[in-house]
Amino acid sequence: MAPQRLPCLPSLLLPLLTLLLAQAEARSFVVDLYKDRFLLDGAPFRYVSGSMHYFRVPRVLWADRLFKMRMSGLNAVQFYVPWNYHEPEPGVYNFNGSRDLIAFLHEATLANLFVILRPGPYICAEWEMGGLPSWLLRNPRINLRTSDPDFLAAVDSWFEVLLPKIYPWLYHNGGNIISIQVENEYGSYRACDFIYLRHLAGLFRALLGDKILLFTTDGPEGLKCGSLQGLFTTVDFGPADNITKIFALLRNYQPHGPLVNSEYYTGWLDYWGQNHSVRSIPAVTTGLEHMLKLGASVNMYMFHGGTNFGYWNGADEKGRFLPITTSYDYDAPLSEAGDPTPKLFALRNVISKFQEIPLGPLPPPSFKMTLGPLTLELNGALLDFLGFLCPQGPTHSFFPMTFEAVKQDHGFMLYRTHLTHSFLEPTLLWVPKNGIHDRAYVLVDGVFQGVLERNVKHKLFLTGNEGSTLDILMENMGRLSFGSNSSDFKGLLEPPILGQRLLTQWLMFPLNIDKLIKWRFPILLPKKSEPQAPTGPIFYSTTFPILGSVGDTFLYLPGWTKGQVWINGFNLGRYWTKRGPQQTLYVPKPLLLPEGLLNKITLLELENVPLQPQVQFLDTPFLNSTLHKTYVYYLSTDIQSNSEPMELSGH
Numbered sequence: 001m002a003p004q005r006l007p008c009l010p011s012l013l014l015p016l017l018t019l020l021l022a023q024a025e026a027r028s029f030v031v032d033l034y035k036d037r038f039l040l041d042g043a044p045f046r047y048v049s050g051s052m053h054y055f056r057v058p059r060v061l062w063a064d065r066l067f068k069m070r071m072s073g074l075n076a077v078q079f080y081v082p083w084n085y086h087e088p089e090p091g092v093y094n095f096n097g098s099r100d101l102i103a104f105l106h107e108a109t110l111a112n113l114f115v116i117l118r119p120g121p122y123i124c125a126e127w128e129m130g131g132l133p134s135w136l137l138r139n140p141r142i143n144l145r146t147s148d149p150d151f152l153a154a155v156d157s158w159f160e161v162l163l164p165k166i167y168p169w170l171y172h173n174g175g176n177i178i179s180i181q182v183e184n185e186y187g188s189y190r191a192c193d194f195i196y197l198r199h200l201a202g203l204f205r206a207l208l209g210d211k212i213l214l215f216t217t218d219g220p221e222g223l224k225c226g227s228l229q230g231l232f233t234t235v236d237f238g239p240a241d242n243i244t245k246i247f248a249l250l251r252n253y254q255p256h257g258p259l260v261n262s263e264y265y266t267g268w269l270d271y272w273g274q275n276h277s278v279r280s281i282p283a284v285t286t287g288l289e290h291m292l293k294l295g296a297s298v299n300m301y302m303f304h305g306g307t308n309f310g311y312w313n314g315a316d317e318k319g320r321f322l323p324i325t326t327s328y329d330y331d332a333p334l335s336e337a338g339d340p341t342p343k344l345f346a347l348r349n350v351i352s353k354f355q356e357i358p359l360g361p362l363p364p365p366s367f368k369m370t371l372g373p374l375t376l377e378l379n380g381a382l383l384d385f386l387g388f389l390c391p392q393g394p395t396h397s398f399f400p401m402t403f404e405a406v407k408q409d410h411g412f413m414l415y416r417t418h419l420t421h422s423f424l425e426p427t428l429l430w431v432p433k434n435g436i437h438d439r440a441y442v443l444v445d446g447v448f449q450g451v452l453e454r455n456v457k458h459k460l461f462l463t464g465n466e467g468s469t470l471d472i473l474m475e476n477m478g479r480l481s482f483g484s485n486s487s488d489f490k491g492l493l494e495p496p497i498l499g500q501r502l503l504t505q506w507l508m509f510p511l512n513i514d515k516l517i518k519w520r521f522p523i524l525l526p527k528k529s530e531p532q533a534p535t536g537p538i539f540y541s542t543t544f545p546i547l548g549s550v551g552d553t554f555l556y557l558p559g560w561t562k563g564q565v566w567i568n569g570f571n572l573g574r575y576w577t578k579r580g581p582q583q584t585l586y587v588p589k590p591l592l593l594p595e596g597l598l599n600k601i602t603l604l605e606l607e608n609v610p611l612q613p614q615v616q617f618l619d620t621p622f623l624n625s626t627l628h629k630t631y632v633y634y635l636s637t638d639i640q641s642n643s644e645p646m647e648l649s650g651h
Helices: 009-026 059-069 100-112 136-137 147-170 194-208 218-225 243-253 279-293 342-351 381-389 513-520
Strands: 031-032 037-040 043-045 048-052 076-080 113-116 177-181 213-218 232-239 258-264 296-302 315-317 321-323 370-374 377-381 394-397 410-417 424-431 439-444 447-453 460-465 469-476 506-510 538-545 553-556 563-567 570-575 586-587 598-605 614-618
Touching: 031 213, 048 243, 059 100, 059 296, 100 113, 100 147, 113 258, 147 194, 194 213, 213 218, 213 258, 218 232, 218 243, 243 279, 258 279, 279 296, 279 342, 370 538, 370 598, 377 381, 381 410, 381 513, 439 460, 447 460, 447 614, 513 563, 570 586
Parallel strands: 048 076, 048 296, 076 113, 113 177, 177 213, 213 232, 232 258, 258 296
Antiparallel strands: 031 037, 037 043, 315 321, 370 614, 377 538, 394 506, 410 469, 410 506, 424 460, 439 447, 439 469, 538 598, 553 586, 553 614, 563 570, 563 598
16 A cells, blocks of 8 residues: 655745844843943843842742742843852752752743842852852862862853753743853952953853853952953942942943843841841932933842852952851842742832732731740750761861861761869860851860850860860861952861960761751651750750641741751751841741751750740741950961950940
């Protein structure tokens, strides 16, 4: 039987394919140098964008936050890609769950938002080590953010994985990424290594092609070393700055093309021990309106801040070490819990004067839940669980080794030695050259003695017998994310000295506390020793049901000092109630189990437990209370400086 002849489908589809190809070719986002504007598919275009970081928001909430941004009048979202979030070990990559970058790009598409991508490799973002993976520091001689061959080799390997993933999402390929930033505020690094910048630009071009718009971003003072010929130059500044003056300065580096503020600050970050930062609504709206009248494109940093869950917060160094709080609320238009604020509605009103706002109301604030107080039960001292926390056993060294040397990236490490002499009179324990990075919790024979802190002149005196066990629990409070961005090694950087005796023969126990919490969840950790006084480092926990509707909530820890919190095995972040300003931790609804199931909260209190070991869940956050006395930070390399610290009253 002769085969039947099928219709000539290719000839029928050819006109359609030609049309689709023509439309694809028409997709373009370019700079019009002659009329100082962007062109999107050949038409004049201006973006009004907002920053949101997928890595600071649980994945299940991405769509909600992006939808609210679009309904606020934004037409683009700008975000970073933190290298250390995706490559935890060299050659080991994680793009799953809340690390699924492609899923976030898809959600932005569904929200009808263009994407301005900032893949680094350095991002700052007040994120741990500015997004650079701490395993880079296992090479102690590496020179970060320069043309050091070791650094470039690691960067090349990372981008050869990342950039092909985003290539299909470039706008001219049918995606939503209209522009990509090269490095980040490089001019503030002071290295001024143009070989490094040119290497990055060449790498981006090789992997992404020449159609995507590449740009740089710097503050006004950083344009000299941060801009690069061949890359579009943008600037960042806040409401208090002189817009006309800064844009005039930008014209020295970018004579033609649209004016762009890539980071217009709607608020600011918070440091432990300082006040919660706020930016007034009139200041923020006035500045935005001024820039939009000039025809500028603007990205608001942040539009939604989110949370530094776990150990991911960064730190600054401005003559002193300033770790950043768990909350990254940022006084942004969308609050940490994703609720519209008065600032959002005021900004939306300004935007509506310049471009069409989507029809329909913004969703109302989410339901907030209250619960408690809940009384927590003692599980035992951290030392009781050393075998579980470090099952592989310790590393031995004559002198103490850094976190990086024993491949401990985050969290805590225990240093242990034994006294070779008796110290019957109180004897000063000190670490030369400011070698505490970042906080040391000191115990003798399991009894908590006190704290030593980076850049802070505490005096700690110890007694002990020959053979007594000296334990120093070291906490990494977050690697530098801005400032010098020097190699911020963690742990004991110098051997401690007791009196005049150098302490040697150390055991280092890298602790995996998160794994222990997950292993033992939901069973309470077995109670071991019962300390005479409830001092840290010590575990407390309890289980609790939720009766009725589950909602977002804020964990309040009155009387607790400092530590880490887990909800149902999820590392919620650090608390530092004694220092402030943050007094509550945001608990997103998806972390909680519904009625009929037991939730569990676990605390690692590092210092002192309140007389009533209770916590509460509130329906409003408490982010602005600094109720302690802080100390002026010293800069000398010897803790035995004769100068005494000056007390500054908190409020």
